[in-house]
Amino acid sequence: NAGVTQTPKFRVLKTGQSMTLLCAQDMNHEYMYWYRQDPGMGLRLIHYSVGEGTTAKGEVPDGYNVSRLKKQNFLLGLESAAPSQTSVYFCASSRWRSTDTQYFGPGTRLTVL
Amino acid sequence: GESVGLHLPTLSVQEGDNSIINCAYSNSASDYFIWYKQESGKGPQFIIDIRSNMDKRQGQRVTVLLNKTVKHLSLQIAATQPGDSAVYFCAELRMNRDDKIIFGKGTRLHILP
Numbered sequence: 001n002a003g004v005t006q007t008p009k010f011r012v013l014k015t016g017q018s019m020t021l022l023c024a025q026d027m028n029h030e031y032m033y034w035y036r037q038d039p040g041m042g043l044r045l046i047h048y049s050v051g052e053g054t055t056a057k058g059e060v061p062d063g064y065n066v067s068r069l070k071k072q073n074f075l076l077g078l079e080s081a082a083p084s085q086t087s088v089y090f091c092a093s094s095r096w097r098s099t100d101t102q103y104f105g106p107g108t109r110l111t112v113l
Numbered sequence: 114g115e116s117v118g119l120h121l122p123t124l125s126v127q128e129g130d131n132s133i134i135n136c137a138y139s140n141s142a143s144d145y146f147i148w149y150k151q152e153s154g155k156g157p158q159f160i161i162d163i164r165s166n167m168d169k170r171q172g173q174r175v176t177v178l179l180n181k182t183v184k185h186l187s188l189q190i191a192a193t194q195p196g197d198s199a200v201y202f203c204a205e206l207r208m209n210r211d212d213k214i215i216f217g218k219g220t221r222l223h224i225l226p
Contacts, residue, residue, distance in 0.1 A: 004156070035216075040121065042202060043157070043216040058213060090156050099145055099208055104156030 001026050004105035006091050012111045013081045021076040021108050023091030031094040032074035033058075033102065034066060036087040043090065049074055050097075081112045121200060123221040132190040134220050136203030141184060143205035143215075148177060148188045151200045151219070160188070160201075164208075190222075198224045 007022045023032065033048040035058075045058030049068040063085060065077045074093075078085060089108045094100040126132045138146065144165035149157035163170045163177045163186075170177050176189040186203050203217040 040218055042218040045213055048213075092156070099162075099206070101159045101162075102157075102214070104158070106154070106156050 003027065004091055004093055004103050006089075006105035006108050008108060009106065010109050012113065013078075014113050015082060017081050017112075018077070018079050019081065019110075020078075021089055021091075021110075023074045023076070023093075023105060024072055025074075025091075025093040025103070026072060027093060027095070027103065028071070029093035029095050029103075030071075031097060031100070032068065033092040033094075034064070034074065034076045035090045035092065036060065036085075037090060037107075038087050046076065046089075081110075083112045086110060086112045121219050121221045123223055125223045125225055126193050127225045128193060128195060130193055132188075132193045132197065132222055134188045134190075134201045134222065136186040136188075136217050136220075138184050138186055138203065138205045138217070139215065140205060140207070141181075142207050145206050145208045146177070146179060146186050147204045147214070148175075148186075149202045149204060149216075150197075151202065152198075157202060193222075193224055195224050195226075197222060 004025045030051050034046040035043040037043050044060050047066040049055050052071040055066045067075045091105040092102040094102045147162045148160040150160050151157045161172045161177050174191045178187045200219045200221050202219045204214045206214045
């Protein structure tokens with residue numbers, strides 16, 4: 001099993017550009033999550049999904065959209081990137097609810113100029 | 114651990130000694146706690162968890178202690194090894210509420226040779 005994978009690993013955007021981060025898991029997990037990690041801030045939940053076709057807002061959802069069209073994939077979109085979205089983004093999945101172990105991907109480092 | 118500005122608190126420990134990493138959690142209603150380890154360039158990895166009806170739980174070389182009176186959590190690592198070098202996060206959530214995990218800001222563990 002590959003576990004949780006993220007694409008791309010690095011990306012540089014200009015302000016106003018859009019992009020989509022892809023997360024894939026091969027563990028048949030129901031729950032998936034997108035977090036951002038900033039220096040001194042810990043991990044903050046952006047959006048999450050409790051199953052295929054569902055999405056919900058986390059702690060810091062503004063400026064992001066997500067989709068879960070297939071159970072194994074969770075996409076994070078930035079429609080108009082801003083420098084404040086410069087961060088490291090982590091995807092995670094868990095079998096059922098948040099109290100199940102969350103497995104994290106390797107992260108995507110995004111820089112918005 | 115609590116962060117100081119943009120810098121993570123750092124704990125330096127001699128190889129072979131025991132490490133104790135502390136965390137003050139925020140919500141007295143939280144009833145489930147998790148410790149994660151994050152190595153450089155990687156996503157967080159589950160270490161151990163504890164529910165609020167316990168005050169101690171042991172794993173392999175790790176022990177988590179929970180003091181609900183003062184909202185304090187600690188992670189003890191026995192016989193610290195070079196591979197233990199990482200940032201350690203505590204996380205909390207309320208199992209029967211909105212399922213959103215709240216991560217602490219992390220403590221960097223540095224192993225001295």
